[in-house]
Amino acid sequence: MYKKFRQALPFLLPGMAGLLLFYGIPFIGGIWYSVTDGSVKNEFVGLNNYTSVWQNPMFQLGLRNALELSLICAPLLFLLSFLLAAGLHRMRPAGAFFRSSVLMPYLMPSSAVLIIWLLWFDYGGPVNRILTALGGQRIDWLLGAELRIPVILLFLWKNLGFCVIVFLSALQSIPESLYEYATLEGASFRKQTFSITLPLVVPSAFLVAILSFVSAFRIFKEIYFIGGAYPKDPLYTLQNYMSNMYNKLNYQNVTAAAYMFALIVFLLFGLLFLSQRTALKRLNGEG
Numbered sequence: 001m002y003k004k005f006r007q008a009l010p011f012l013l014p015g016m017a018g019l020l021l022f023y024g025i026p027f028i029g030g031i032w033y034s035v036t037d038g039s040v041k042n043e044f045v046g047l048n049n050y051t052s053v054w055q056n057p058m059f060q061l062g063l064r065n066a067l068e069l070s071l072i073c074a075p076l077l078f079l080l081s082f083l084l085a086a087g088l089h090r091m092r093p094a095g096a097f098f099r100s101s102v103l104m105p106y107l108m109p110s111s112a113v114l115i116i117w118l119l120w121f122d123y124g125g126p127v128n129r130i131l132t133a134l135g136g137q138r139i140d141w142l143l144g145a146e147l148r149i150p151v152i153l154l155f156l157w158k159n160l161g162f163c164v165i166v167f168l169s170a171l172q173s174i175p176e177s178l179y180e181y182a183t184l185e186g187a188s189f190r191k192q193t194f195s196i197t198l199p200l201v202v203p204s205a206f207l208v209a210i211l212s213f214v215s216a217f218r219i220f221k222e223i224y225f226i227g228g229a230y231p232k233d234p235l236y237t238l239q240n241y242m243s244n245m246y247n248k249l250n251y252q253n254v255t256a257a258a259y260m261f262a263l264i265v266f267l268l269f270g271l272l273f274l275s276q277r278t279a280l281k282r283l284n285g286e287g
Helices: 002-034 048-054 057-091 096-101 110-120 126-133 144-172 176-184 189-217 220-227 238-247 251-283
Strands: none
Touching: 002 251, 048 057, 048 251, 057 144, 057 189, 057 238, 057 251, 110 126, 110 144, 110 220, 144 189, 144 220, 176 189, 189 251, 220 238, 238 251
16 A cells, blocks of 8 residues: 555655645634734734624625525425436437537636526526416516526536546446346346445545535636626625625635635535435445
8 A cells, every 4th residue: 555655656745745834834824914904003803703704694694505506506406406316327329419418508618608598598598488478477687586586507517528428337247147136036026126236326426515515615607707796685694794894905805714614615525425425325335
């Protein structure tokens, strides 16, 4: 193990150095900003900034919306990507075209995608025309709480392809001989799914879950392009709050909000890790 690590170290060092220089050092250095008052003397104030930010109504609104959108978008992305990957896996080799094209939305520039989305969900756009043709009423999708639906659909459409590829790789790495042997032994489709497919897919599923939540936490870009720096309350996220504080040069509030959000994210990922271990134990019959 140590020999393999020593051989891989020269290839890892450039990436590790970049992570340390551009992410690690600023992350640690920002702690000082979060516990000082931002004055000329930059005096130490302890956790006052954290208390002030936590009690800020806009921070609470942004945090609540960020968590709500993440808990909606990430599970939907996880479920849809698994179902689509399972369908494409069954279609091979006929599904080669679809497997290649599923990544196209992920590779398209966000600005171009947003323009198309704004046209589709405009008050006189195709979506409202379809609604009126079906006997419904036009909806002003770009105002109020209704804006969440186009944003969620845009998020799913843009990020679905990458997660599908990860699931497809996991499904295609399972030897077909395992299914053939299980079929000869009389195992049902349900038994094969829970005894072969799921145990071998769980590690990749954990990766997709992490990627889904990371992508969901980054939904701010789409919201910013559509709603600006101060969108309607249903779409005002924590990133909006931090961006506005940064523009006002209030680095103390930015760093305090960032560290509190990072703590919440770490706790969430810890729960995902424990869920992965529990799922593996149950699927392997260890309790």
